[in-house]
Amino acid sequence: MTGRVIKFYNSFFFVKADDELIPCKLRGLLKRDKKIGGAVCVGDFVEISKLNDKSGVIEKVQSRRNLLLRPLVANVDRVILTFAVDAPKLHPLLLNRFLVLAEKSALEDVIICVNKIDLSTAENFLAQYESLYKVLRVSALTGAGLDELRKILSAGVTVFAGASGVGKSSLLNAVDKSLRLKVGKVSEKILRGKHTTRISELLAFGDGFLVDTPGFSAVDLSEAGIDKNNLRLCFKEFGAFANACKFMNCSHSHEPDCAVKAAVADGKILRERYESYLTLLGEV
Numbered sequence: 001m002t003g004r005v006i007k008f009y010n011s012f013f014f015v016k017a018d019d020e021l022i023p024c025k026l027r028g029l030l031k032r033d034k035k036i037g038g039a040v041c042v043g044d045f046v047e048i049s050k051l052n053d054k055s056g057v058i059e060k061v062q063s064r065r066n067l068l069l070r071p072l073v074a075n076v077d078r079v080i081l082t083f084a085v086d087a088p089k090l091h092p093l094l095l096n097r098f099l100v101l102a103e104k105s106a107l108e109d110v111i112i113c114v115n116k117i118d119l120s121t122a123e124n125f126l127a128q129y130e131s132l133y134k135v136l137r138v139s140a141l142t143g144a145g146l147d148e149l150r151k152i153l154s155a156g157v158t159v160f161a162g163a164s165g166v167g168k169s170s171l172l173n174a175v176d177k178s179l180r181l182k183v184g185k186v187s188e189k190i191l192r193g194k195h196t197t198r199i200s201e202l203l204a205f206g207d208g209f210l211v212d213t214p215g216f217s218a219v220d221l222s223e224a225g226i227d228k229n230n231l232r233l234c235f236k237e238f239g240a241f242a243n244a245c246k247f248m249n250c251s252h253s254h255e256p257d258c259a260v261k262a263a264v265a266d267g268k269i270l271r272e273r274y275e276s277y278l279t280l281l282g283e284v
């Protein structure tokens with residue numbers, strides 16, 4: 001049988017195959033597979049054989065289209081980078097850090113979603129990102145913007161990523177009442193204590209799946225394979241100018257005749273994006 005791993009719990013991989021949910025163990029050979037993300041992770045398409053007791057064994061894992069590291073999910077269709085206008089306040093550098101991580105994971109569909117618009121509308125800088133990414137403005141509290149969000153979520157696997165407290169679980173609950181995810185500080189504290197940052201689950205919604213992410217604050221760029229040579233590729237608007245730089249491997253920082261720097265000066269590249277780039281370059 002072929003199916004998809006939708007969660008990992010009590011050392012079983014739960015595989016959805018046809019309309020069944022089958023708890024599976026790994027074939028011994030697969031355990032030695034040392035690829036990034038482990039031999040099997042949530043989101044993987046797998047081949048299983050069933051045992052008499054209704055459990056199963058994963059025999060083979062199909063190759064992955066992509067792999068998101070935080071949360072750990074394979075074959076993701078889109079990521080919704082979730083922020084709050086306020087509480088916690090939205091910072092451009094954090095926004096760009098998440099955008100870089102999403103670009104590095106080779107996800108085709110990256111969406112910025114700003115929650116808690118009932119609290120504040122002081123987010124003028126966001127409008128400038130609309131030429132680069134789709135930006136949604138929502139409120140889990142009032143329901144504003146949720147119809148548009150539901151439409152986007154109705155097919156494929158959507159991961160909600162973002163810092164703790166921005167309202168990811170609240171948004172999922174508002175989108176689908178039956179999910180009943182834990183909301184608020186207390187649950188986050190418990191979750192962190194149990195190392196659940198690596199545990200994720202595909203939650204059925206419409207014809208697709210949603211993934212909530214337990215809170216995490218520190219996102220390490222180097223852990224995601226980002227270095228000083230590939231960071232610039234994660235700023236997709238630089239690409240149109242980089243060919244005109246004097247040096248082929250220009251880092252767009254200290255070099256003379258840099259076309260990216262010129263584009264920033266001309267207002268063709270958002271200065272705030274460029275400044276985030278320099279800060280992150282210093283980090284890696």
Ligand SMILES: Nc1nc2c(ncn2[C@@H]2O[C@H](COP(=O)(O)OP(=O)(O)O)[C@@H](O)[C@H]2O)c(=O)[nH]1
Nearest residue numbers: 116139140141164165166167168169170183184
């Ligand atoms: N004012 C307001 N508060 C919200 C909204 N969405 C979530 N919250 C609150 O923000 C806090 C964190 O929410 P939670 O869903 O646990 O965030 P998560 O850590 O990203 O999953 C909770 O106290 C929620 O009640 C919203 O749209 N407006």
Ligand SMILES: [Mg+2]
Nearest residue numbers: 168169213214
């Ligand atoms: Mg949450």
Ligand SMILES: [Zn+2]
Nearest residue numbers: 245250252258
């Ligand atoms: Zn340059």
